Amino acid sequence: MRVRFERVTKRFGAHTAADGISLDVESGECLVLLGPSGCGKTTLLRLLAGLEPLDSGEIWIGDRRVDQLEPARRDVAMVFQNYALYPHLSVFDNIAFPLRTRHVETAEIDRRVREAATRVGLADLLARKPAQLSGGQQQRVALARAIVRNPTVYLMDEPLSNLDAQLRLQTRTELKRLHRELGTTMIYVTHDQGEAMTLGGRIAVMRGGRIVQIGRPLDLYRQPVDTFVGTFLGSPPMNLIAESRQGAVATIGVRAEDIVISPSPLAGGDEGRVLVVEPMGSETLLTLEYRSQRLVARVAADARFEPGQAVRVRLPDDRTLTFNADGTRIGTAGRQVHEP
Numbered sequence: 001m002r003v004r005f006e007r008v009t010k011r012f013g014a015h016t017a018a019d020g021i022s023l024d025v026e027s028g029e030c031l032v033l034l035g036p037s038g039c040g041k042t043t044l045l046r047l048l049a050g051l052e053p054l055d056s057g058e059i060w061i062g063d064r065r066v067d068q069l070e071p072a073r074r075d076v077a078m079v080f081q082n083y084a085l086y087p088h089l090s091v092f093d094n095i096a097f098p099l100r101t102r103h104v105e106t107a108e109i110d111r112r113v114r115e116a117a118t119r120v121g122l123a124d125l126l127a128r129k130p131a132q133l134s135g136g137q138q139q140r141v142a143l144a145r146a147i148v149r150n151p152t153v154y155l156m157d158e159p160l161s162n163l164d165a166q167l168r169l170q171t172r173t174e175l176k177r178l179h180r181e182l183g184t185t186m187i188y189v190t191h192d193q194g195e196a197m198t199l200g201g202r203i204a205v206m207r208g209g210r211i212v213q214i215g216r217p218l219d220l221y222r223q224p225v226d227t228f229v230g231t232f233l234g235s236p237p238m239n240l241i242a243e244s245r246q247g248a249v250a251t252i253g254v255r256a257e258d259i260v261i262s263p264s265p266l267a268g269g270d271e272g273r274v275l276v277v278e279p280m281g282s283e284t285l286l287t288l289e290y291r292s293q294r295l296v297a298r299v300a301a302d303a304r305f306e307p308g309q310a311v312r313v314r315l316p317d318d319r320t321l322t323f324n325a326d327g328t329r330i331g332t333a334g335r336q337v338h339e340p
C-alpha cells in the first residue's frame with residue numbers, strides 16, 4: 001500500500017521533531033529513513049503507527065486517511081530495536097500474540113504462526129522461551145510476530161542494532177530477501193548508512209526533523225545535495241577539501257575511491273604525502289596529507305605504499321563536487337553531471 005505524509009508537523013514542547021514533512025512511499029517499496037540520532041526518524045514511524053498524535057498535516061495509507069484513526073485500525077506492524085518479546089511466553093505464543101488479541105480462530109493461528117516461523121527459520125524453536133534464544137533468534141521472533149499479522153505496511157525501527165556485526169550483515173540480507181518475497185511496503189529506520197544503501201529502494205536522509213534529500217542509494221551517493229548527505233553516506237565518508245576561489249571559499253568533495261594516487265613524480269597531479277596505511281584485505285585505505293589537509297583514498301589491496309612516502313595526488317574533475325560555504329552543492333567542478 002502507498003503511504004503518504006502531507007506536511008506533517010510534530011512538536012515536543014519547544015522542540016520540533018517533524019517539521020512539515022511530506023513523503024510519498026510507493027506501494028511495495030522499501031523506503032529507508034536515514035539520519036543521525038535525534039533527527040526524528042522514530043517520531044515519523046510512531047506518528048504513522050498512531051502511537052503519537054500529530055500537531056498538523058495528514059497521513060494516508062492507500063486511499064484512507066489514517067492520522068485520526070485508532071492505532072489498531074491502521075493495519076501497520078512495527079518492529080522495534082529491543083524486540084519487546086514477552087519473556088514468559090514461548091516463541092509460538094509470542095508470534096501468536098497479535099492474532100489472539102484479534103480473536104483469530106485456533107486452527108488459523110496455528111497455520112499462520114508456523115508459516116511465519118518457517119519464513120524466518122524458527123520452525124524448530126517454537127517451544128522455547130525468549131531467554132533460551134540468541135539475540136539473532138529473538139530478533140527473528142519479533143519479525144515473525146510482525147509477519148503473522150500480514151499488515152499493509154511494515155515499520156522497522158533500527159531492528160538490527162542490537163546484533164553483533166556479523167549477524168547484522170547476515171540478517172540484513174535476510175530482511176532484503178524477506179521484503180522481496182512479501183512484496184509489502186516497508187519503512188525502515190536506521191542511522192547506519194551501510195544498511196540504508198543496501199536495503200533501501202530509496203533513501204530519505206533526515207536532519208533536524210526535515211528530509212534533506214530523497215532518492216535511490218547510488219544517486220544520493222554520487223549527487224548529494226549538500227556536504228551533510230555527502231559525508232553521511234559512504235564509508236569512509238566523502239572527503240571535503242577547503243579551497244579559495246576568486247575570493248570565495250568553496251569546498252571540494254571527492255570520494256576515497258575516486259582519488260588517483262601514484263608513487264611516480266612523473267604522474268602529474270599535486271604533491272601529497274602518505275600519513276597512514278590501513279590494509280583492509282579487499283582494499284587499502286591511505287590517509288594523505290594534501291594541500292595541508294587530510295584526505296582518505298582507497299587503493300587496491302596489493303598497492304605498495306609506505307607511511308612518509310611522497311606521492312602524486314589527482315582529483316579527476318568529473319569525479320569531484322563543489323559546495324558553497326553553507327554546504328549546499330553548486331555543481332561539479334568540471335563536467336556537469338545530469339541530475340537523477
Ligand SMILES: Nc1ncnc2c1ncn2[C@@H]1O[C@H](COP(=O)(O)OP(=O)(O)O)[C@@H](O)[C@H]1O
Pocket residue numbers: 012015016017035036037038039040041042043044
Ligand atoms: N516523547 C517525547 N518527549 C519529548 N521529546 C521527544 C519525545 N520523543 C522524541 N523526542 C525528541 O524528538 C527528537 C526526535 O526524536 P526521535 O524521533 O526519537 O529521533 P531518532 O529516532 O531519529 O533518533 C529528539 O530530539 C527527541 O529528544
Ligand SMILES: [Mg+2]
Pocket residue numbers: 041042043157
Ligand atoms: Mg529512533
